[in-house]
Amino acid sequence: MNTNSFALRHIGPRPQDVFSMLETVGVDSMEQLMFETIPDGIRLKKELDLPTPLSEYEFSNHINQLAAKNRLFKTYIGLGYHESITPAVIKRNILENPGWYTAYTPYQAEIAQGRLEALLNYQTMITELTGMELANASLLDESTAAAEAMSLLVGVRDREQKKNNVLKFFVSEEVLPQTIDLLKTRAIPLDIELVIGDHENFEPTQEYFGALLQYPGKSGKVYDYAHFVKQSKEKGIKIAVAADILSLVMLTPPGDLGVDVVVGTTQRFGIPMGYGGPHAAYFATLEAYKRNIPGRIIGVTRDMDNNRALRMALQTREQHIKRDKATSNICTAQVLLAVMAGMYAVYHGPNGLKYIAHQVHQKTATLVDALENLGIYQANETYFDTIQLKVDAEKIKAIAERHELNFYYADAETVAISINETTSLSDLSAIVAVFAEYADKKAEEITEIGEYSILPEALKRTDDILTEKVFNTYHSETDLMRYIKSLERKDLALNHSMIALGSCTMKLNAAAEMLPLSDYRWGNMHPFVPVEQAEGYQLMLKDLENYLTEITGFAGTSLQPNSGAQGEFAGLMTIRAYHQSRGDDHRNICLIPSSAHGTNPASAVMAGMKVVVTKASADGNIDVDDLREKALAHKDNLAALMVTYPSTHGVFESAIQEITQLIHDNGGQVYMDGANMNAQVGLTNPGAIGADVCHLNLHKTFAIPHGGGGPGVGPICVAEQLVPFLPTNPLIPTGGEQAITPISAAPWGSALACLISYGYIKMLGTDGLRKSTEYAILNANYIKERLNGHFDVLYAGERGRAAHEMIIDCRPFKEHGIEVTDIAKRLMDYGFHAPTVSFPVAGTMMIEPTESESKEELDRFCDAFIAIRKEINEVSKDDLSNPLKNAPHTLAMITADEWDLPYSRSKAAFPLDYLHTNKFWPSVRRVDDAYGDRNLICTCAPIEEYMEA
Structure with a gap:
């Protein structure tokens, strides 16, 4: 056994387990399983051309040699990026701690209370420093946050402005250059007219719906905007301000001036510059705009026992629910970085x-x-x-x-x-x-x-800041270390158990991939230094671009988008630019299957396209006849098809090449959503299926950790005809000869996080990447067969196989009075995070185990599901006193003096033997979502403000 092989450490099933797993699946070999899963017409005919894989030790030496090529000058460039000091207690206990960086987005609130509390601290910090009423739990970077502010302000125009189609937006020339250029990107498809000029000579008129100011200005001057705001408000103009977070400690908060939105970055609160990211941008606004604010909001609610609990608030405004009507396509945040920035304020x-x-x-x-x-x-x-x-x-x-x-x-x-x-x-x-x-x-x-x-x-600021107890308690390292640990214990992450979320690929984030992030030679690089000073970064980024281009079968790559949803937008904007270069400005119809992720239609609208939804067939595939009908009906204006492959239903559709050819025949381009790329790498690719552009979730397939909901990186890979349109940057030119304006603030987006995916590819190599895909498919089909007879799988390929994920149907259990949410909460008692709930089909669960999980963990997961299925059989429809309806069960509940439920404490908390040695305790009982939305509290407010008398 080659113990130097990284693939041996990354792939979960042991060699001795593979035969029995294949036997359970019903095949003789891995090759037979791949043949029965992936259509032969799209299988790669040759191996990927990637370097020989490195061992972990060799990679460590290699990455150190690259780091040594970065020339770290003392840098005073500013422009929104400043070297800062990450307190060691935060670096060691959060950034380097898998209990924090491997957690998932807190959709299951009961097992995410620690992260939710850390984000509530962050929101409180932002509202207080900005003087605003409401803040979200972070966005991607300052420039994109400013663009979101512009989008919010155009969305909340008054009735008269909407009637008169008022679309002028004033931007002070003191705004950061990268922000101005990014505003151009976002304004063009929405027909917003940007007017960039001297704010001191601006004449406000009713032609404008909004304005953006910088505080202090990019030149460094601190302007008093009171007169500007007053005059603009009199004309119905709403104001956004991009403000330096550290300066707000000393300066009058923009909220005191009466502005509508304040945005910025929290990078200088202890986050490395990282050659551009990742960094948590902040976004604060008025409570009146709570239904329009982009991104995630953490709110206070109560649980079943009327105890304080936290959860994500007002989720119905997000793209998951509102799709093309959403206020933003934002699907992720920068949670890990927001947690660190919030802890910086807690510590200091x-x-x-x-x-x-x-x-x-x-x-x-x-x-x-x-x-x-x-x-x-x-x-x-x-x-x-x-x-x-x-x-x-x-x-x-x-x-x-x-x-x-x-x-x-x-x-x-x-x-x-x-x-x-x-x-x-x-x-x-x-x-x-x-x-x-x-x-x-x-x-x-x-x-x-x-x-x-x-x-x-x-x-000069005169009011008190950060008066809440949390900001005035944990100022010794011992105290903060224990506070961080107390929150970590409330969160279920990959260091405890498998998180089998369909479409979200929660795989191993190897320590060897993560370690370079702590190295100052990577962390302290400003994104706008001359490129010759960043030779190590340039070599790494160029190689990563080339590897991703090879893996996808395309001709070029841009690493600039710093989230999957941003990658979608970037891909569509390159398609838009391509059509315009050919004189096809009128092409604006985007076909999107009904099963698509909510970001797809939201991104299409953001890119100025009109969404036409296509049907799914009874077997869950794209209805090719309906697609053909709509492609022909819109052939004169067809811009693109957005397709996820394998499908969101976990199937390699055999008609995919027919589908892509149909779009090309009618003048459109094919955008492939890369959410399910974990089932393709090394076996097929977007180029082979006939796509023209795809985005890749580096935080899924390529091992960047979710970090509790971010960071993410969403590069786009494109076919030859789209290469000229890859995005640029105003300060460090990137992209193609006819480059579109920026997608994110920094030239290479979240460059620091790219080290992880670089290491992942470097250490796996051609063979390891292919095997990772094969084992992801094996593990999914193993679960499918183990659950057979207990749960129905909704969709499968033509030979009965799942791709890397599958959907199990929980709707039949309604006859027992059991909803899919009850199963999700009961899984917490078994020590597991629920798979993806009710997407893409209501009342179902989408399961994706990834290649990193061992047979032992897969069996434990399946045993939990089978045990829950037996519990469902024991429940009658009118009986609410059962383990599923009361789940999750907390330690406080189990150890209480009284127990009046008809089942035992042991059945509640220890239904299977493995739980006696590895028990995770949810810290609250089931949360009340509706109460939290009716009583929106998004800061560390005193308990009296949110609990009923």
């Missing part, structure tokens, strides 16, 4: 944040004083951490780079410098030395920080 508390902010501000002013002693004066009358110097930028750049310093060169005569939390006295002296050399003068060493305040008196 209000006084610690004030100290950090004041230090940054006073170091900036100290630098200004030292530069003025050299005769170099800066242009900003007021500032927080960023100054502008009128000098010969080219000469300064040459000197600075010799001293391994990076500044921002706004133009030929302007150098901007942004000071951050890590800047020391010696760093300030090094900056001064550059300008002393430029001025041919002697540099004085800075030995102390002066006492300055260069903020406008009218904008």
Whole structure:
């Protein structure tokens, strides 16, 4: 046995288990199973061309060699990215802890109370610092959050504005350049007219529905926007502000000015820059817009015993339910990063944040004083951490780079410098030395920080911040470590048991893949440094692009989209640009099967397309006749088909090539949703089925962990005709010759997280990737056969096989009074997270085990389902006092003095023997969703505010 083989560690079933698993499935070999699962016409005829796989030790050496090629200058570029200090207690206990990074989105609230509490802390931090009423649980980056703000404001226009089709949106030229360009991307398909100009000379009129300001501005100047806001409001213009989170510790919050939305990034609250991400953006608004806010909101509710509980609130406004009518296509957040940023505020508390902010501000002013002693004066009358110097930028750049310093060169005569939390006295002296050399003068060493305040008196913050107990308690490392652990114990993650979520691929996130994320040589790289300083990153990213291009059978890849839904949007925008390049501007019809994930129609609408839904046949496949009819009916305007393959029903549809050809014959392009790519890699690919573009969920198939609901990375891979349109960036050009404007803020999106997928491919290689797909299919079919006779599987391929997932039908149990939700909650008592509930078919569960789960774990999972099936048989329709209706059972309930239920405590909590040695306790009983939506509380409010008298 080659114990150096990473595939041996990644793939769950042991070699000695495979024969019995194949026997259970009813095949003689793995090859026979693949033949019966995947249509022969789309099987790859040759192996993938990928490098020889590395062992974990070899990969560690390789990634360290790449890291050494990154030249880490001290960087003061700013523009929304600042080096920060990740407290070691947070780095070790959250970032490096699988109890946090392997958890799933908290749809099953009872086993996610720790993460939910951490996100509630985050939301509280954001609402208080921004002065707004409501915040979500994070978005993807500052620029996309600003675009979501624009979308919200156009959606909440008053009746008169909608009647007159008011679509002008003013953007201050002080807004960050990457944000302005991303707004262009999002505005064009929605027919929003962007007007970019000087906000100080803006004349508000009723032609505008909204405006975006930057606070402080990109130049560093702190503007007083009170007059702008007042005048704009008088004309019915709603205001969004992009605000630096650390500056809000010292500055009047935008909410006090009467604005409607505040957005920004929490990166400088202890999150590495990571060459662009991942970082948790924040989004705060008014409660009046609670039904329009994008992303997830954590709210307070109660459980069955009337105890406080947390859950995701107002989910009916999301794309899962509203589909093409959704306010946003957002399907993920940056939960892991939001948790870290929230803990940064918990650890430092209000006084610690004030100290950090004041230090940054006073170091900036100290630098200004030292530069003025050299005769170099800066242009900003007021500032927080960023100054502008009128000098010969080219000469300064040459000197600075010799001293391994990076500044921002706004133009030929302007150098901007942004000071951050890590800047020391010696760093300030090094900056001064550059300008002393430029001025041919002697540099004085800075030995102390002066006492300055260069903020406008009218904008100095005077109210108390973060007064809640959680921000004023855990300030020693011991206390915070224990607080983090107390929350971790309330969350079920992959370090406890399998999370078999259909369409979500919760596989092993190997430690060897994750370790580089902790290395400062990867973490401390600013996304806008000259590319030659990021040689390690450039080599890694280019190789990853090439590997993904090879795996998908396409011609090019963009790593820029930093979520799956963003990848969908990016793919559709490249299709849109392709049609326009051919003079086919009128092509705007997007065909989408009825079974598609809700992000598909939401993304199509965002890309300016009209959605036409196609039917599914009785066996769950795309109804080819209906598709043909609609393709022909719309052939003159057909833009695209969005198709998931294998289907959302877990089937490799044999008609897929006929389907893609039908779209091409009628002038459209085929977008393949990559959610189920885990069933394709090494065996077939989007190119083989005839698709033109796909997005890949690197946080699914390629092993980036879900992190409790994010980070995600959603690159797009495209056929040759779409390569010219891959997205660019205004500061570091990327993409094709006819590149569309940016999809996310950073040139390569969440570059730091790409290290994980790079390692996954590097260590598995061609053979390991193919085997991973084969074992994912084997494990799914093993579960299918073990559950046969207990649960009906809704759909299967022509030879009776599932792909990597299957749907079991729970609707027949209604005759016992049991709903699919009851089964989901009862699974918690067995130590398992429920599979995907009621998608894509109401009243069902979609199960996907992945290749990483062992036969032993699969058997434990199946035993739990079979035991629950027997419990269902014992239940009568009118009997509510049964283990399923009362699930989950908490430790407090089991150990209470009284027990008045007709079944035993043992049956409630320990229905199978394995639970005696590995028991996970839900921390609350079943939550009341409706109560939480009726009484929306989304901050750490006192208990009196949300519990009834």
